[in-house]
Amino acid sequence: MEENKNIVSYSLKDLVLYFLKLGTIGFGGPVALVGYMHRDLVDKYKWISEDDYREGMALSQLAPGPLAAQMSIYLGYVHYKFVGATLVGLAFVLPSFLMVLALGFAYAEFGGFPAMQAIFYGVGAAVIGIITLSSYKLTTKSIGSDKLLWGIFVVLAVFTFLLEEENMWLIIASGVLVWFMKAPPNFMMAKSFRMIVPPLLLSLPLVDTDNNRLWQITLFFTKAGAFVFGSGLAIVPFLYGGTVKEYQWLTEQQFLDAVAVAMITPGPVVITVGFIGYLAAGIWGACAAAAATFLPCYIFTVLPAPYFKKFGKHPAIKAFVDGVTAAAIGAIAGSVMVIGKRTLVDIPTILIALSTGIVLFKFKKIQEPIIIIAMAAVGLLLKLVLNF
Known part of the structure; x- marks a missing residue:
């Protein structure tokens, strides 16, 4: 009986091909993507057990990193360990990366054309509607009725909106606050504490030791990869603050167009970093941004995986993640308001954003x-046909 439990009914090639396909045609964002994984790998093919899937979900919610990418890495690890995690993660991310690379090239070459500008006029406003609705769903689902988490959410939303930047230390402090309030720490519990320390270390302020843009991109996007908790949308305020406000690699319109590109391509939403990297420093910038973003995600999935069954449900770790998640969602909400304030500049853009949110809801x-x-198409009609 015990031997049958260890029998693997699929090959590593089967799993890699599955995730290559999912990364190529999987639309709908992180929640939809992990839903497809459950439908296919647990229910349909029965390659992954329900218990393994649930453990992967718990770890993906707990550790920093985009949800769908982490789940793919964890499911590759279940039976094929580090080799499986590596190959499956690459297979899942590579198709959408190549797509945003092609879109980045087209955007850089033809972005000044009236047709391209007209397309992104409509698309940019639609993105505001999409991320507003996504932010609403994420907030209601993750925070629930907890007054402490709602307080953190409001503080971060207001802070992000007023200062037009996110504050990493405030987000980390939120996690520590909830940890101390709900599960007062026993500092002798070293193993549990170790699972919280890595995100803190990767959150240290970035020091500009070199003017080389590729080096800056690598360091910045490493921080970005260590910051995202649960949803690719959590990276939006962080990227906005760095790429538009601090380093000025992108204009505000280019940043919004980058978010739009993430929405129209399959695979993880976080792959927009490839598009941003391309605009900032060409093909090597795209490669540096993508590699730096996904490396922390990979590390924080495969390293704790062997120990997660034992320590993953510890109250201190759960409380810390709850606080960080509430803060990150608040930053998302504030970021949506900042971007919306600058994007919805006339009646058509306001109507496009509203209609997008209503239709999706x-x-x-x-x-x-x-x-x-x-x-x-609406943007093309308004700008090129009606000359609005």
């Missing part, structure tokens, strides 16, 4: 890429 089966394409 009412008709839940409609996927974001369809809305994006439709609003791109």
Whole structure:
């Protein structure tokens, strides 16, 4: 009986091909992607047990990193350890990376053309509607009725909106506050404490020791990869503060267009970093940004994986993550308001954003890429045909 439990009913090649396909045609964002994984790998093919899937979900929510990418890495690790995690993670991310690379090239070459500007006029406003609705769903699902978490959410939302930047230390402090309030620490519990220390270390302020842009991109996006908790949207305020405000690699319109590109491509939403890296420093900038973003995600998935069953449910760790998540969601909400304030500049853009949010809220089966394409057509109509 014990031997049957260890029998693997699929090859590593099977799993890699599955994630290559999912990374190529998997639309709908992180929640949809992990849903596809459960439907196919647990229910349909029965390659992964329900227990293994749930443990992967718990670890993905706990550790920093984009949810869907972490789940793919963890599921690759289940039966094929580090080799499986590495190959599956690459297979899942590579298709969308190549797509955003092609889009980055087209955008850089033709971004000044009236047709391209018209497309992103409609798309940019639609993105505001999409991320507003996503932020609302993320908030209600993650925070619930906890008054402490709501307080943290409001403080971070207001802070981000007023200062137009996110504060990493305030987010980390939120995690520590909830940890101390809900599960007062026993500092002798070294093993549990170790699982919290790495994100803190990667959150240390970035020091500009070199003017080389590739080096700056690598360091900045390493921080970005260590910051994202649960949803790719959590990276939006962080990227905005760094790429637009601090380093000025992108204009505000370019940043919004980068978010739009993430919405119209399959795979993890965080892959927008490849597009941003391309605009900042060409193909090597794209490679540096993507590699630096996903490396922390990989490390924080495979290293704790062997020990997660034993320590993952510790109250201190859960409390810390709850606080960080509430703060990150607050920063997302504040960031949406900042971007919206600058993007919704006339009646058509306001109407496009409102109609996008309403359609996605009412008709839940409609996927974001369809809305994006439709609003791109609206932008073309308004700008090129009606000369609005």
